[in-house]
Amino acid sequence: MNSQERLDFPFFKQEKLIYLDSAATSQKPQSVIDSLVNYYSYNNANIHRGVYALAQKTTDQFEMVRNQVAHFINAKKSEEIVFTKGATQSLNWVVFGYFARFLKPGDEILISVMEHHSNLVPWQELAKKTGAELRYVKLDQNEQLDLDDLLTKLNSRVKVVSIAQVSNVLGCINPVKKIASLAHKFGALVVVDGAQAVGHMTVDVGELDCDFYCFSGHKMFGPTGIGVLYGKYKLLDQLKPVEYGGEMIDEVDYQASTFKELPLRLEAGTQNIAGVIGLGAAIDYLNQIGLKRISKHNQEITELAFDKLRKIPGLKIYGSANPKEHHDVISFNLAGIHPHDAATVLDSFGVEVRAGHHCAEVLMRYLKIPACLRASFHLYNDESDVLQLVSAIKEVQRFFKHGTV
Numbered sequence: 255m256n257s258q259e260r261l262d263f264p265f266f267k268q269e270k271l272i273y274l275d276s277a278a279t280s281q282k283p284q285s286v287i288d289s290l291v292n293y294y295s296y297n298n299a300n301i302h303r304g305v306y307a308l309a310q311k312t313t314d315q316f317e318m319v320r321n322q323v324a325h326f327i328n329a330k331k332s333e334e335i336v337f338t339k340g341a342t343q344s345l346n347w348v349v350f351g352y353f354a355r356f357l358k359p360g361d362e363i364l365i366s367v368m369e370h371h372s373n374l375v376p377w378q379e380l381a382k383k384t385g386a387e388l389r390y391v392k393l394d395q396n397e398q399l400d401l402d403d404l405l406t407k408l409n410s411r412v413k414v415v416s417i418a419q420v421s422n423v424l425g426c427i428n429p430v431k432k433i434a435s436l437a438h439k440f441g442a443l444v445v446v447d448g449a450q451a452v453g454h455m456t457v458d459v460g461e462l463d464c465d466f467y468c469f470s471g472h473k474m475f476g477p478t479g480i481g482v483l484y485g486k487y488k489l490l491d492q493l494k495p496v497e498y499g500g501e502m503i504d505e506v507d508y509q510a511s512t513f514k515e516l517p518l519r520l521e522a523g524t525q526n527i528a529g530v531i532g533l534g535a536a537i538d539y540l541n542q543i544g545l546k547r548i549s550k551h552n553q554e555i556t557e558l559a560f561d562k563l564r565k566i567p568g569l570k571i572y573g574s575a576n577p578k579e580h581h582d583v584i585s586f587n588l589a590g591i592h593p594h595d596a597a598t599v600l601d602s603f604g605v606e607v608r609a610g611h612h613c614a615e616v617l618m619r620y621l622k623i624p625a626c627l628r629a630s631f632h633l634y635n636d637e638s639d640v641l642q643l644v645s646a647i648k649e650v651q652r653f654f655k656h657g658t659v
């Protein structure tokens with residue numbers, strides 16, 4: 255990253271804040287902020303129904319972003335792109351709009367112990383609703399996804415495998431393409447939670463051959479409140495709307511209504527138009543910098559942080575022992591210091607990390623820890639951020655008079 259890119263983000267023009275919580279939400283480049291101001295200042299109009307020129311212009315801009323998203327993740331066509339509030343809503347629509355229609359007692363749902371609550375709790379509810387069984391793939395000795403365990407749990411009763419492409423806690427990249435290939439051999443469909451992957455690496459849903467892919471705009475330099483549900487057309491066409499109302503209807507009679515074709519059938523009500531435009535600006539920025547460059551920079555920062563953190567006595571890192579298997583996320587604890595206490599003192603040094611279960615309580619139970627600290631990185635982080643994190647951690651240990659296990 256060059257210092258100019260850090261200045262692309264107004265957030266960093268304020269007092270020196272060491273922002274290490276991009277896995278919770280990323281900071282926003284000026285171009286994204288400007289796109290929202292510009293929309294509301296000069297192009298604000300509702301879409302798809304207005305016959306006046308401005309409404310048509312804004313509709314065209316909205317649909318152009320849909321095409322942009324389709325190209326960004328290499329979807330076959332823009333009708334496979336549905337705008338949602340974010341990864342959570344996207345996953346809920348897949349669970350309750352698609353799989354709720356087909357799962358029955360005796361069927362199995364396979365997820366991993368590392369899943370975010372948004373890719374875990376909906377499946378719990380669906381299992382209760384349908385009588386299907388929810389099963390978990392465990393971690394291997396290196397605290398990575400245990401592919402052998404996945405293989406032993408794959409069988410003809412498994413109807414869906416739902417997995418994070420990147421863990422928001424362990425920072426590992428799961429071999430989604432291989433998992434899809436294996437799952438499809440048993441007739442299972444594959445849902446990917448891409449919230450921690452998009453914006454950090456090139457995502458190609460065609461290459462992955464996944465059946466559904468879900469992600470959020472706010473974790474990829476875009477606004478909050480906007481996300482994407484991708485689905486292979488023939489499957490998305492079977493997804494029953496979870497929400498009904500305006501925009502998505504074709505005709506409404508006294509007792510029954512007909513609905514529009516994909517994707518509008520799945521976009522009820524006035525959409526987050528500004529959020530879509532901001533998402534388009536975020537994709538423009540990602541393409542301008544280049545995902546390969548972002549991925550390389552982020553990996554350098556992550557590996558630098560890993561190498562320095564692992565040398566700190568009393569600090570334990572979760573996930574792989576190989577720094578190259580951590581991507582933009584490092585979760586850790588300090589011996590004898592509760593993560594919330596540590597994060598509070600770190601904040602007093604201007605270092606902002608996350609403390610808690612990171613919406614992954616099953617993973618915390620699996621790791622036998624109540625919570626942990628998490629440092630997560632993106633394009634705007636640099637070596638000085640890492641050095642300040644390390645020195646602040648040492649201050650925390652001095653403050654709590656703990657230094658060695």
Ligand SMILES: Cc1ncc(COP(=O)(O)O)c(CN[C@@H]2CONC2=O)c1O
Pocket residue numbers: 277278279339340341342343370372373418420421422447448449450470472612613
């Ligand atoms: C892997 C993963 N899946 C799903 C979600 C849910 O996304 P939305 O909240 O945008 O619907 C997140 C959000 N990341 C969370 C948000 O806060 N801290 C995290 O790690 C995530 O990291």
